[in-house]
Amino acid sequence: MNYNLVDILLVEDNDYDAELTIHELKKNNLANNLFHVRDGEEALDFIFAMGKYTGLRAIESSPKLILLDIKMPKIDGIEVLEKIKLNAQTKKTPVVILTSSKEDPDIQRCYDLGANSYIVKPVNFESFAQAIMNLGFYWLLLNHPPVK
Amino acid sequence: MNFKSISNSWYKRFTFHGLSIQQRLPLLICVLLSAVIITFSIISYYGVKKSAIEIGKNRLRTLTDQLSDNFGQSARAFNKLTAAAVRQDAIKKCILSKGTESQQEANAILTKLRKDSTWLLIELLDSNRIPVLHFGDEQVATKLSLDTIFSSVQPGVDSFRVGNTVAVKDTMYYSVLTTVTDRSKVIGYLVVWQILASTPQAIEQVSAFIGAGSKLYIGNQDGSLWTNLIKPVAAPPIDIKQAADFFEYTNAEGKKVIATIKPVLSTQWLLLIEFSQSSILETATRFLRWIIIAGSVLIALSIFITWLMSRNIIRPLNQLTAAATAIAAGEHSMPVKVNRMDELGKLTQAFNTMAGQIQLTQQDLENKVQQRTVQLETANKELEAFSYSISHDLRSPLRGIIGFTSMFKEQYGGQLDSEGNRLIEIIRANTLKMGNLIDDLLEFSRLGRQDITKRAIPTDQLVADVIKDLTNNDSAVAWNIHPLPESYGDKSTLKQVWVNFISNAIKYSRKVATPRIEIGSGTDKGYTVFFVKDNGVGFDTKYKDKLFKVFQRLHSAHEFEGSGVGLAIVERIVSRHGGKVWVEAEKNVGATFYFSLPEQ
Numbered sequence: 001m002n003y004n005l006v007d008i009l010l011v012e013d014n015d016y017d018a019e020l021t022i023h024e025l026k027k028n029n030l031a032n033n034l035f036h037v038r039d040g041e042e043a044l045d046f047i048f049a050m051g052k053y054t055g056l057r058a059i060e061s062s063p064k065l066i067l068l069d070i071k072m073p074k075i076d077g078i079e080v081l082e083k084i085k086l087n088a089q090t091k092k093t094p095v096v097i098l099t100s101s102k103e104d105p106d107i108q109r110c111y112d113l114g115a116n117s118y119i120v121k122p123v124n125f126e127s128f129a130q131a132i133m134n135l136g137f138y139w140l141l142l143n144h145p146p147v148k
Numbered sequence: 149m150n151f152k153s154i155s156n157s158w159y160k161r162f163t164f165h166g167l168s169i170q171q172r173l174p175l176l177i178c179v180l181l182s183a184v185i186i187t188f189s190i191i192s193y194y195g196v197k198k199s200a201i202e203i204g205k206n207r208l209r210t211l212t213d214q215l216s217d218n219f220g221q222s223a224r225a226f227n228k229l230t231a232a233a234v235r236q237d238a239i240k241k242c243i244l245s246k247g248t249e250s251q252q253e254a255n256a257i258l259t260k261l262r263k264d265s266t267w268l269l270i271e272l273l274d275s276n277r278i279p280v281l282h283f284g285d286e287q288v289a290t291k292l293s294l295d296t297i298f299s300s301v302q303p304g305v306d307s308f309r310v311g312n313t314v315a316v317k318d319t320m321y322y323s324v325l326t327t328v329t330d331r332s333k334v335i336g337y338l339v340v341w342q343i344l345a346s347t348p349q350a351i352e353q354v355s356a357f358i359g360a361g362s363k364l365y366i367g368n369q370d371g372s373l374w375t376n377l378i379k380p381v382a383a384p385p386i387d388i389k390q391a392a393d394f395f396e397y398t399n400a401e402g403k404k405v406i407a408t409i410k411p412v413l414s415t416q417w418l419l420l421i422e423f424s425q426s427s428i429l430e431t432a433t434r435f436l437r438w439i440i441i442a443g444s445v446l447i448a449l450s451i452f453i454t455w456l457m458s459r460n461i462i463r464p465l466n467q468l469t470a471a472a473t474a475i476a477a478g479e480h481s482m483p484v485k486v487n488r489m490d491e492l493g494k495l496t497q498a499f500n501t502m503a504g505q506i507q508l509t510q511q512d513l514e515n516k517v518q519q520r521t522v523q524l525e526t527a528n529k530e531l532e533a534f535s536y537s538i539s540h541d542l543r544s545p546l547r548g549i550i551g552f553t554s555m556f557k558e559q560y561g562g563q564l565d566s567e568g569n570r571l572i573e574i575i576r577a578n579t580l581k582m583g584n585l586i587d588d589l590l591e592f593s594r595l596g597r598q599d600i601t602k603r604a605i606p607t608d609q610l611v612a613d614v615i616k617d618l619t620n621n622d623s624a625v626a627w628n629i630h631p632l633p634e635s636y637g638d639k640s641t642l643k644q645v646w647v648n649f650i651s652n653a654i655k656y657s658r659k660v661a662t663p664r665i666e667i668g669s670g671t672d673k674g675y676t677v678f679f680v681k682d683n684g685v686g687f688d689t690k691y692k693d694k695l696f697k698v699f700q701r702l703h704s705a706h707e708f709e710g711s712g713v714g715l716a717i718v719e720r721i722v723s724r725h726g727g728k729v730w731v732e733a734e735k736n737v738g739a740t741f742y743f744s745l746p747e748q
Contacts, residue, residue: 014544020551071540100540100547123546123583125554125576 003046003057007033007064007140011043011080012098013072017121021067021098024129030136035063040075043068044083047090062093065139068115069098070106078106078113085114094139169465173458174451181450185443193439197432204406204428205394211358212410212421219366220413223324227308227414230326233261234338243272243328243336247280258283261340268321269341275334284341303327305334310415312368313344315380320344320373346377361427363399365420369411374420384420396425464492468499475503535593542586550579581711588713592698595720600638602725607632607678610639611667614646618654623663625654630668633676635745641721642745648714649680649741655708656739657684675727676747681740686733696729718743 008031012018018036025031037043045051047066049059066084070077077097084090097110097118110118119135122128167175233239238253258270262283269284277298303309303325311323321341328336354364354377365381367374367388374383386395388409395407404425409418426433467484474480483500486493553576561569611632619625635642650665657663666681687695687702694700696719701712715729722729722743733739 014548016548016552017544020547020555023555100543121543121547123543123550123586124580125547125551128547128551129554 001035003035003053004061005033006035006057008035008136009043009046009063009066010034010036011038011040011067011072011077012036012069013038014069017069017098020125020128021132024132025136027129028133028136030133030140039072040077040080043080044075047080047084048087059089062090064094065136066093066095067098067135068095070110071100078109081110081113081115094143096135096139168462170455170458170462174454177454178447178451181447182443185439185446189436189439189443193432193436196435197429200429200432201406204423205408207359208394208406208408208421208423211362212408212419215354215358215364215421216410216412216419219415219417219419223308223310223412223414226310226324227326229261230324230338230340231306231308233257234326234328239272239338240328240330240335243274243280244330246274246278247272251281254281255283266343266345267340268343269339271337271339271341272328273337273339275336277337280336303334303337305329305332308414310412310417312370312416313366313373313375315373315375318379320375320380344375344377348378351377358421359423359427361424363405363422365422366412367418367420369416369418384422388418461492464488464496468496471499471503475506480507531593535590538586538590543583546579546583546586550576550583553579585711585713588711588717589698592713592717592720595641595717595724598641600641600724602637603639605635605637605639605642607635607669610635610643611646611650614643614650618647618651623654625657625663625665628664628666630666632667632669632678635676635678636748637725637745638721642725645718645721645743648718649743652714652741653680653682653684653739655684655710656686656703657682660684671747672744674747675744677742677744679740679742681738683738686735686737686739688735689733692731692733695731 008025010018010021012021015038018038022031022034022036025034035046037046042051043066046053046057047059047062049055049057068077068080081095081097084093084095091114094116095114097107097115098121099107099118100121107118117135119131122131236253236257238250238257241250242254254272258272258281261267262270267284269282271279271283272281274280304327306327306329308324308326311325313320313322315321320343322344324340324342326338326340327334328338355362358364363376365374365376365384367383369388371383371388374381382400384395384399384407385397386392386407386409393408395409397405397407399405399422405422406425406428407420407422409420411417412419464484464486471482471484483503484496486496486500488496553572557569557572557576561572564572608631611629615627650667653665654663657665660683662683664683667679668681669676669678671677685703691702695702696715698716699712700716701710703710719729722745726746727744729741729743731739731741
């Protein structure tokens with residue numbers, strides 16, 4: 001796999017949630033260049049081409065969209081978001097926060113740090129599917145990223 | 149008005165209820181002191197008055213005796229002169245010879261005897277009282293009947309007597325009779341008529357002697373004439389025959405006087421001295437004046453001292469009151485200053501101790517409250533974390549179940565028979581329901597903690613918006629919405645209340661042929677009361693208390709969907725606004741839900 005061609009980076013520790021997300025995106029042909037990592041540490045390694053991704057990709061070729069879960073082991077989504085938005089090379093990459101609940105006390109902090117959007121993962125599958133689909137269409141097809 | 153209230157008002161007036169202690173104490177002292185001083189003054193005034201009168205009377209008596217003696221002595225001195233004259237043979241011869249013998253000698257003797265012109269007339273009478281010889285103013289002598297002499301004087305051998313005073317026009321005369329005795333036989337009389345006339349200087353001397361305000365009078369013992377030694381005067385209003393030591397009367401000048409009389413020896417005269425009572429009582433009056441002045445000064449002084457003392461007492465009391473008021477108002481009070489060891493000092497110390505104790509207790513309480521607040525805040529945070537974890541951790545597997553069930557149906561639904569598809573649908577529906585339940589529960593717990601910010605809300609608009617959201621202006625319901633007053637509260641949560649009530653009304657009336665919903669308001673003791681009334685299925689009122697509790701439902705999910713959390717949420721929102729929720733209902737007739745909100 002060419003890591004430089006990744007359109008969507010999905011950072012999700014829950015494999016089932018990840019599978020549902022990927023399933024929905026796939027149904028709409030949006031998951032062709034999707035890459036899934038399971039925790040914050042790996043996400044950072046991927047984004048900044050560190051650790052096992054050293055030399056495998058260039059930082060400049062950012063994904064078109066990062067879907068970031070907040071609650072994760074090791075390094076959580078907030079920290080990942082912070083590092084992305086503090087780095088001049090990555091800060092323009094759209095980051096959509098995925099959260100399990102609107103009760104999440106960190107939502108406000110996510111916006112403060114520069115998250116582009118956030119969605120609550122609904123229990124209702126249809127709603128979830130709709131949300132994911134809209135998300136993919138918007139960020140991948142409608143949104144015009146800044147010229148690199 | 150009954151007796152009790154009368155006695156009560158009387159009691160209040162008597163104890164000067166309206167006055168402060170600072171006013172009452174001096175008043176009390178003033179009253180007591182005045183009573184003492186007045187009593188003392190009256191008693192001592194009467195004592196002093198009595199003794200002054202006693203002293204005055206003694207002086208009067210002494211003076212009268214003394215003056216009477218003086219007059220008597222003068223008379224006797226006079227007598228010496230006349231007695232020496234009548235012993236001379238020429239006089240005797242002249243009388244015995246009826247004036248035929250020794251007339252020249254007798255005349256010479258009498259001329260010698262006559263000292264000055266006040267000796268108006270000197271006569272020699274024989275034993276039959278026939279004039280033998282006279283010398284002096286004959287004109288007067290003719291006017292003075294000899295009878296006037298003898299009517300009052302009964303002369304004996306070698307006797308001498310001053311007779312009554314008589315007045316002719318303004319001039320007063322008195323006679324002095326000396327018997328001429330020869331060989332123990334009265335052979336004739338020597339009568340001297342003298343003018344009674346005192347010079348103003350002499351009167352002044354007498355006045356100086358007897359004292360100012362006193363007067364000397366001479367009168368005949370038969371009361372025929374009274375004189376002040378200058379001219380005849382009206383008789384004093386006394387009965388001279390009365391055997392009284394002293395007489396009290398009002399004299400011609402209108403002054404109250406005390407008087408005493410005394411006969412003058414060898415005369416027909418009475419001597420009367422008047423003392424004016426005011427001069428006798430002058431000491432007593434002066435004493436009374438002094439007592440009044442001294443008493444007034446004493447009362448004024450004691451009122452002032454009492455006022456100072458009571459101020460001294462009242463001031464710390466006022467300070468205590470101020471401090472107590474401050475403490476009562478919840479302020480910290482500085483200790484009240486104590487610089488006295490008496491009861492007030494002890495009270496102040498006790499008060500300070502109490503205030504200190506209160507402050508300590510308050511501090512202690514505040515500390516405890518702070519501790520509890522910290523504990524509560526911690527608990528609250530834990531609860532929040534718990535909610536989040538429930539929300540996250542419970543929802544996640546549910547999402548898995550429903551998501552994969554859906555995926556399963558998508559991919560393998562075609563291979564299942566209708567029963568298989570139905571079962572999968574049941575799994576999905578139940579999982580969804582559980583998700584909603586969790587969401588509602590979280591909402592309910594969130595409302596308990598969320599801050600509400602109150603402001604004025606146009607209720608009409610809010611209700612219209614809610615109805616539009618719920619029905620999209622498309623429902624079978626016949627709406628009857630009265631004008632609604634502004635409400636005061638948190639807009640987003642109050643909207644939830646209206647959403648709950650109105651959606652309930654729609655839900656429970658949808659099986660009725662012509663659903664009607666009425667929305668209105670009223671006021672009740674500072675509260676605005678809103679109601680939502682429907683003509684739906686209603687319920688048995690005996691269950692109405694259960695209605696607002698979590699998970700309590702009066703209808704099965706089969707009949708009407710719902711989690712049983714909605715009204716509990718409503719109840720929580722309204723009570724957090726300081727209002728109340730209640731319901732009236734009748735089975736198969738309808739239900740009316742009420743909620744009240746404080747006006748402003």
